[in-house]
Amino acid sequence: MTREQIRSDIFELLKKTAPETDPTRLGPDENIREALNIDSFDALQFLVAINEKMGIDIPEEDYGKTTTLKSLTDYLELRSKAGN
Amino acid sequence: MTDFKMPSLGADMEAGTLVEWRKKPGDLLQPGDIIAEVDTQKGLIEIEVFEGGILDKYLIEVGDKVPVGTPMASLRPEGTTGVPAKEVKEQVHPIQEKEKPEEAQATEHSEKVNIPSKEKLSEEKSFKDKPSEETSSEEKLSEEKHRIKISPLARTIAEKNRLDLSGITGTGEGGAIIKADVEKAMAAKKEEKHEETLEKKIEEQVPERPVKEQKTTEPAAAGISPQESIRKAVAAAMSLSNREIPHYYLEKRIDMLKALTWLKETNQQREISARLMPAVLFIKAVAKAIDSAPALNAVWENGLQLKNEINIGFVVSLRSGGILVPAIKNADLKSTDEIMISLNDIIPRARAMRLRSSELSESTITLTSLGENGADKVFGVIYPPQVAIVGFGSIIDEPVVQKGMLAFRPVVHVTLAGDHRATDGLTGSRFLEALNNHLQNPETL
Numbered sequence: 001m002t003r004e005q006i007r008s009d010i011f012e013l014l015k016k017t018a019p020e021t022d023p024t025r026l027g028p029d030e031n032i033r034e035a036l037n038i039d040s041f042d043a044l045q046f047l048v049a050i051n052e053k054m055g056i057d058i059p060e061e062d063y064g065k066t067t068t069l070k071s072l073t074d075y076l077e078l079r080s081k082a083g084n
Numbered sequence: 085m086t087d088f089k090m091p092s093l094g095a096d097m098e099a100g101t102l103v104e105w106r107k108k109p110g111d112l113l114q115p116g117d118i119i120a121e122v123d124t125q126k127g128l129i130e131i132e133v134f135e136g137g138i139l140d141k142y143l144i145e146v147g148d149k150v151p152v153g154t155p156m157a158s159l160r161p162e163g164t165t166g167v168p169a170k171e172v173k174e175q176v177h178p179i180q181e182k183e184k185p186e187e188a189q190a191t192e193h194s195e196k197v198n199i200p201s202k203e204k205l206s207e208e209k210s211f212k213d214k215p216s217e218e219t220s221s222e223e224k225l226s227e228e229k230h231r232i233k234i235s236p237l238a239r240t241i242a243e244k245n246r247l248d249l250s251g252i253t254g255t256g257e258g259g260a261i262i263k264a265d266v267e268k269a270m271a272a273k274k275e276e277k278h279e280e281t282l283e284k285k286i287e288e289q290v291p292e293r294p295v296k297e298q299k300t301t302e303p304a305a306a307g308i309s310p311q312e313s314i315r316k317a318v319a320a321a322m323s324l325s326n327r328e329i330p331h332y333y334l335e336k337r338i339d340m341l342k343a344l345t346w347l348k349e350t351n352q353q354r355e356i357s358a359r360l361m362p363a364v365l366f367i368k369a370v371a372k373a374i375d376s377a378p379a380l381n382a383v384w385e386n387g388l389q390l391k392n393e394i395n396i397g398f399v400v401s402l403r404s405g406g407i408l409v410p411a412i413k414n415a416d417l418k419s420t421d422e423i424m425i426s427l428n429d430i431i432p433r434a435r436a437m438r439l440r441s442s443e444l445s446e447s448t449i450t451l452t453s454l455g456e457n458g459a460d461k462v463f464g465v466i467y468p469p470q471v472a473i474v475g476f477g478s479i480i481d482e483p484v485v486q487k488g489m490l491a492f493r494p495v496v497h498v499t500l501a502g503d504h505r506a507t508d509g510l511t512g513s514r515f516l517e518a519l520n521n522h523l524q525n526p527e528t529l
Contacts, residue, residue: 020403033457039401040361040455041431048357060351060359 001054001080006073013049017042028070056080085140087155088133093124093444095468096320100124101149102156111139112162118440120156125317126408126444127310127437137161234261242266310437314406325468329384330504333463336516338523340479340494346526362496363453364423366476367396368529369522370451371415376518379507380500381448383469388506397447397467398427400434408434409467411447420529454478461497471503472512474519 014023018036026035033043047066051057056079058066066072090100100122107119118130119139137159144156234242234249238261242249249261252269256262308316343365351359371394374381382390394416397409410430412423433439450467453476460480464473477497484493498519502512522529 018403037403040363041427043456044356044359044361045428045432051356057356060348 001077003073003077006054006076006080007069009050009053010069010072010076013046013053016049017046026069029068031067032069032072033067050076054080085158085160086135086137087143088119088157088159090122090150090152090154090156091131091441091445092152093126093129093441094317094321095324096317097124097126097152099149099151100129102144102146103128104146105142106130107139109139109141113137113139113159116442122441125313127314127439129444130438130440131156132440132442133159135159138164235263238263238266241270311402311404311406314402314408314437318406321467322465325465329466329468329471331466331501332504332509332512333499333501334509334512334516335461335497335499336520337482337495337497338520339484340496340523343523343526344479344494358421358424360420360424361427362479363398363455363476364420364427365523365526365529366453366474366496367398367412367415367423367451368418368420369519370449370474371396371418372522372529373515373518374416374449377507377511377515379511380472380502380515382471382506383448384471384503384506385469388471391448393446393448395446395448397450397470398430399450399452400431402435402437408437408439408444409447409450410434410439410443413442413446449474452476461499463499464501466501466503471506472515473501475499475501 011023014026014032014036015021017038021036023032023036026032032038038046047058047063054076056076058075058079062075065075093100101124102120103123104121105119106121107113107117113119113133114136115134116132119133120131122129122131138161140158140160142157144150144154150156234254235256239249241263242252242261252261252265253259254261255265340362343362347360347362347365354360374394378390379388381394382388393414395411395413396415397411399407399409401407410433412418412426412430415423418426430439430443447467447470449470450464450473452462452464452473454462456478458478461477462475464475466473475498477499479494479496481492482495483490484495485491486493498516500512500516502509
């Protein structure tokens with residue numbers, strides 16, 4: 001999966017979670033949940049959706065690595081390269 | 085024979101608009117079956133029946149907006165046959181003043197009668213796609229209308245009585261239908277029960293019927309957005325609460341170390357889709373703590389009425405503003421896994437404003453949880469007629485003194501707002517203490 005693909009998947013799933021927002025306008029280091037007003041339940045559902053779409057199961061201890069667009073993209077790129 | 089009535093989905097609901105029947109006359113209904121879909125301030129709600137029986141007749145039509153308590157359909161016990169139309173007529177309750185002339189006819193209608201008029205159809209289309217056949221039949225119907233020659237007076241009478249025009253032979257000039265023809269046809273109709281023809285005839289007439297009611301307070305019709313309508317519902321309920329309920333407030337800080345450790349361990353062994361959230365533990369702990377203070381699981385309606393079932397109303401905030409409070413039913417009997425499944429089902433449906441009637445009307449106590457990174461404490465406003473709301477702030481690290489030593493621990497500030505007419509602070513205090521004990525033993529939840 002290329003970085004571009006990962007980003008476009010993230011945008012698509014964020015748009016589903018927060019339909020009235022424009023995730024593509026997120027700054028790379030902005031806190032996604034705060035910027036898009038996503039609560040705990042939707043945050044979990046977003047990670048479940050990532051798992052379903054990309055086949056990457058993010059363990060709970062890694063949730064902290066998924067808070068910004070940049071860190072989430074880095075994390076998913078790394079995990080997908082690791083064959084996950 | 086019993087009537088199925090427009091249910092109240094909370095102290096703030098006054099009326100509902102029938103959008104769709106899900107069952108038809110003759111269908112056997114089991115308790116819990118969804119009989120209809122109704123548009124309310126809280127979205128499109130699936131209405132369930134609470135007792136079984138056979139759906140005998142519809143008493144209102146699609147598009148009708150009726151107050152809470154209005155009979156919507158009559159049910160008869162299983163194994164009985166329908167009673168003659170005449171008897172039914174006497175049992176029909178007045179629904180709306182202006183509907184009275186139509187009501188007697190309504191007893192003879194079958195489901196097809198309830199085809200919405202053009203106006204109503206277009207409103208419905210904004211909710212969901214309708215089968216295309218309805219559109220084509222609608223076109224056919226308006227053609228029909230133009231072919232019939234009829235005097236204005238006769239048309240008015242026929243429309244008022246929903247009389248089929250195509251079946252009437254006109255005796256007026258050029259074969260036009262006149263008043264006498266219409267009256268004759270009405271008399272004939274009363275004597276005979278032509279169920280099938282009637283269905284067809286009335287269907288054909290629908291486009292000619294005057295629009296019965298301009299739904300000035302109904303969201304889709306009046307251009308009120310769902311956000312505005314939900315805001316109004318919240319405003320009504322909370323104003324009522326503030327006006328009538330003397331609240332008392334208690335707060336307890338609860339150490340969450342054990343609960344979070346247990347949660348972490350159990351979640352490590354689970355796939356992401358099966359992981360539990362802290363809210364699940366809160367819900368189960370509240371349900372169990374009610375054992376120590378049953379008077380908090382109650383409603384205040386002419387005095388305190390304790391409830392046997394523990395149905396926890398879980399506050400769901402909508403993205404566009406406003407809240408809905410669907411119930412997690414029998415939360416005390418559900419495992420933590422089952423509660424998580426309930427949340428996964430109920431939260432997205434609440435956000436989409438697609439809940440069932442029982443989910444909105446059967447809560448016995450409310451729980452509000454701010455989740456992560458929110459305020460430390462929340463002091464709730466009781467949702468009438470309930471008598472208590474439990475508020476969970478965000479879990480935060482705080483210094484805690486334990487066994488004479490200072491330590492940092494994850495804690496949650498839990499508040500209880502109680503109705504002082506119903507209970508006293510001592511009851512509330514006992515409840516919070518029990519809640520703490522349960523959260524210190526997460527493995528037993």
